[in-house]
Amino acid sequence: MTTYGMVIDLNRCVGCQACVAACKVQWGAPEAESRDWVVPIGPVRDSQGLVSTFYVGLCMHCDRPACVEACPSKATFKREDGVVVVDTELCIGCGVCISACPYGARYFHEQRKKVDKCDLCSSRLARGEQPACVETCITSCRHFGDLEDPKSDASLHLPGSRRLESGDARLGPNVRYLAGDRQWRLIHDRFAPPAPELSTPAWLLSRVARPLILLAIGATFLGQAVAFFTQLRRGEHPIEE
Amino acid sequence: MSTRKTSLLEPHVLLGAADREALQRRSIKKHDTAVILLHWFNASIWAVELATGGALLAGPGYQIAPGWWRTFMISLFGSPAMVLKVHITAGVLWTAVLAVYGVFGFRKYLMPTVSDYLIPDMDDLVWLKNRTLLMLGKRVSLPPQGIYNAGQKLYGLAVYGGTAVIIVTGLVMAFHLAPSWVVRWAILLHFLAVGAIFSGLFVHVYMGAVLPEERPAFYSMFTGKVPELYAYRHHYKWWRRYKEIELDWRQDLEREAAAERRQSEEEI
Numbered sequence: 232m233t234t235y236g237m238v239i240d241l242n243r244c245v246g247c248q249a250c251v252a253a254c255k256v257q258w259g260a261p262e263a264e265s266r267d268w269v270v271p272i273g274p275v276r277d278s279q280g281l282v283s284t285f286y287v288g289l290c291m292h293c294d295r296p297a298c299v300e301a302c303p304s305k306a307t308f309k310r311e312d313g314v315v316v317v318d319t320e321l322c323i324g325c326g327v328c329i330s331a332c333p334y335g336a337r338y339f340h341e342q343r344k345k346v347d348k349c350d351l352c353s354s355r356l357a358r359g360e361q362p363a364c365v366e367t368c369i370t371s372c373r374h375f376g377d378l379e380d381p382k383s384d385a386s387l388h389l390p391g392s393r394r395l396e397s398g399d400a401r402l403g404p405n406v407r408y409l410a411g412d413r414q415w416r417l418i419h420d421r422f423a424p425p426a427p428e429l430s431t432p433a434w435l436l437s438r439v440a441r442p443l444i445l446l447a448i449g450a451t452f453l454g455q456a457v458a459f460f461t462q463l464r465r466g467e468h469p470i471e472e
Numbered sequence: 473m474s475t476r477k478t479s480l481l482e483p484h485v486l487l488g489a490a491d492r493e494a495l496q497r498r499s500i501k502k503h504d505t506a507v508i509l510l511h512w513f514n515a516s517i518w519a520v521e522l523a524t525g526g527a528l529l530a531g532p533g534y535q536i537a538p539g540w541w542r543t544f545m546i547s548l549f550g551s552p553a554m555v556l557k558v559h560i561t562a563g564v565l566w567t568a569v570l571a572v573y574g575v576f577g578f579r580k581y582l583m584p585t586v587s588d589y590l591i592p593d594m595d596d597l598v599w600l601k602n603r604t605l606l607m608l609g610k611r612v613s614l615p616p617q618g619i620y621n622a623g624q625k626l627y628g629l630a631v632y633g634g635t636a637v638i639i640v641t642g643l644v645m646a647f648h649l650a651p652s653w654v655v656r657w658a659i660l661l662h663f664l665a666v667g668a669i670f671s672g673l674f675v676h677v678y679m680g681a682v683l684p685e686e687r688p689a690f691y692s693m694f695t696g697k698v699p700e701l702y703a704y705r706h707h708y709k710w711w712r713r714y715k716e717i718e719l720d721w722r723q724d725l726e727r728e729a730a731a732e733r734r735q736s737e738e739e740i
Contacts, residue, residue: 303659305530305552320553323645325659326652344648430653432660437533440660444667445536451671455678467684 234313235351236378236405237365238388239287241414243372246271246285250364250373257352257363264338266290266349267364272417284414286422287372289364290315290336290349291395294403297427301331303436307346313378313405316350319343327433333400333424351375378405395419399426487704495701500714502619502689502703503696507581510573511693517566522670524559528552529663560646567639589619590629595709596622616708627672637665 246269254260254267266289273283292315298307299315306321307328317328322345329337329346340347352362360366365373376383392407393415402424410418429437487495503511526537527545530552542552549555574582595615599622602612620628641658644650650658681690688702703711 300532303531303534304528304556318553320551321556323655324648324652325645325655327656329652339652430656432656436660436663437531440664440667441534441536444663444671447667447671448674451674455674458678459682462683 232379233311234378234405235356235376236292236313236385236407237289237351237362238374238385238392238407238409240372240374240388241284241287241408241410241418243370244269244285244287245370247369249367249369250287253363253367254349257355258347260338260347261341264340264347266336266347270422272421275417277413277416279413282413282417284410284417286418287408288334288336288422289406290332290351291334291402291404291406292351293405297331297333297400297402298328298337301327301427301429301433303327303433314351314353314356315348316353317346317348319345322346325433327430330428330430333402333427334395334404395422395424397423397425400424402427487701492701495704496699498700499695499697500700500703500711500718501696502692502698504581505696506573506577508693508696510569513569514566517562518673520562521559521566522666524549524555524562525666527555528559560642563639563642563646567643570635570639585628586632590625590632592622592625596625599623616712617706617710618713619707619710621706623675627676630672631669634665634669637661638669641665 248269251265251267251269255265258266260266268286268288270286270288271283272286274281275283292309292313296307296309296315299305299309302308303325304321304323306318306323307315308318309315324339324344324346326339326346329339337346337348339345352360352364355362361375362373365375374384374388376385378385378389380386388409389407392409394404394407395418396402396404397419400423408415408418524545527542529536530539530542545555546552549558595617598615599617602614603623605612606614641662644658645655645662648655679686679689680693681687686706688698692698700711703714
């Protein structure tokens with residue numbers, strides 16, 4: 232059993248954006264979009280003085296991904312190795328998963344008319360390479376690997392790491408952070424995930440239309456079944472007219 | 473027999489055995505070949521689209537077919553993406569054929585079907601009321617009906633409207649013809665239109681293929697014809713109109729024959 236994940240040591244991040252550039256080049260993201268991001272926070276003053284950090288974000292490859300729950304066609308799904316992926320041949324770009332992800336880790340690729348997101352560089356993984364962002368990071372603040380393997384780089388950095396969760400969204404993210412309390416508070420205050428949001432048509436489809444249609448199909452089927460058995464009981468006239 | 477023959481044109485006449493036998497022996501044309509072909513093409517496409525569509529709507533909160541159905545479809549076509557390709561290909565083919573029918577058959581088939589056959593009239597309202605009373609065990613008679621009864625008309629209108637919705641939303645989804653928020657609404661509308669038609673499909677199939685009283689309607693989807701007795705009993709208004717057309721046609725024939733006779737006499 233494999234669960235790929237990442238531990239990001241924010242104490243080492245210098246905000247150079249090399250990881251973002253590498254990812255954009257690797258995956259051809261449009262200018263305004265990216266599969267990952269680095270957002271500088273601060274400096275702001277707290278009780279101990281000035282503090283600043285970087286929010287390094289990407290798809291969290293959650294244990295209970297809200298995007299997978301929201302996708303109508305299972306075009307987005309969680310693989311057995313824990314990576315949440317989009318089947319781009321099946322995706323029709325409805326974007327229900329985009330609003331469902333509380334981390335904002337998905338975007339609509341305007342040219343491809345599909346949803347795009349981090350898949351931990353699955354094609355590179357298949358070749359035995361590391362994700363582009365991990366390989367590019369100049370301070371080696373990203374630690375990637377199988378979280379089930381105690382010897383993996385990610386597992387070795389798990390102690391003391393934190394998950395970016397909130398009371399509204401406890402999805403079990405598999406991207407974790409190493410950060411001091413003050414830095415973590417800055418990130419948590421600004422980027423704690425809100426409750427996953429299901430868009431109105433998707434909500435209507437799953438909560439209203441689906442039960443209604445199932446009821447209608449069931450009722451007509453039952454009605455015809457009763458009529459058919461009544462017909463069987465009565466039999467038919469030998470002369471058809 | 474001769475006195476009753478003229479009174480057949482009045483509705484709800486109790487038929488004698490000889491009339492019944494005579495009417496049963498004669499067939500009248502109900503469907504053109506184009507309509508028969510379109511019906512079975514439609515049925516085949518619906519079978520493919522329901523099978524693949526049921527497998528595609530597979531998200532945890534949206535699933536409508538059992539999980540094994542999706543597995544079966546994926547095994548059959550190779551991958552979920554191939555199931556989608558088959559769904560889209562069949563849908564585009566369906567759209568193209570309906571478009572040809574709609575354009576070339578607009579005056580002959582499409583408009584007359586909607587305006588002459590599907591728009592409900594006062595008799596239809598009474599039929600709906602009395603049909604409900606009959607199902608509740610009351611003893612009431614049904615008013616005469618056209619080529620389609622009121623129930624068929626309502627379902628027919630739902631099918632025509634639903635088909636338009638299915639095609640437009642299907643094209644929007646398949647080719648991403650609008651922004652994502654429109655695609656999201658398209659999924660909902662596509663599902664509702666298919667669901668509404670599909671829930672009526674059980675009644676359509678049962679009434680058409682299984683119920684003995686309506687069985688001539690089923691056979692007519694192969695032969696194009698129904699026995700006159702069936703038309704007289706179930707679709708009196710249409711039968712009467714048919715007889716008027718037939719009468720006009722006979723008179724035309726007789727006039728033509730008389731004209732030919734006169735011409736040949738003059739030549740002699």
